[in-house]
């Protein structure tokens with residue numbers, strides 16, 4: 001594949017949405033054609049599954065069920081949008097990817113990091129991010145940034161789970177230091193953007 005896949009991931013409240021927008025603008029200024037997608041969702045099938053995943057009314061969901069719903073969204077997204085864009089030589093910016101399943105379901109959720117990576121590789125075929133940037137933020141800051149917005153089903157989970165999510169992302173970065181990089185997301189948006197851009201330039 002000729003294109004590039006760049007993933008922004010991390011705990012809730014790290015400012016991924018803002019940073020993806022800024023990164024997109026920076027890449028376009030350099031002449032790249034950019035596709036931005038978000039997980040879970042990004043396709044018609046995926047948006048339906050997303051609604052199930054995030055519905056607070058559904059309460060507890062089996063960890064394996066949850067994993068396969070996320071993977072189903074991802075498989076559809078890769079096949080329908082991501083792989084074709086990469087084949088055309090575009091840069092794909094993905095708001096979360098397999099790294100989220102590895103951390104939320106595998107590490108914090110207890111299904112096992114290696115197991116989720118294995119299921120994930122089957123799900124995405126040969127597609128592998130060229131760079132994954134973790135926007136690291138502590139649980140208090142992340143929760144405060146969410147502000148008054150009502151928590152979705154995932155965000156409503158116990159504080160310890162959120163802590164494990166944060167540590168899980170840091171552990172993932174340590175295990176793949178060449179592809180997964182951590183940026184301190186508590187800094188202001190311009191500083192975070194500069195740090196991300198420094199990492200992205202190296203892989204273009």
Ligand code: TYD
Nearest residue numbers: 012039040070096097100101104105154155
């Ligand atoms: P997202 O839409 O990124 O939420 P937000 O807008 O708050 O950043 O993701 C929704 C939730 O789904 C988020 O709390 C993380 C969780 N998630 C998983 O648990 N596993 C996954 O594989 C993915 C992609 C997301």
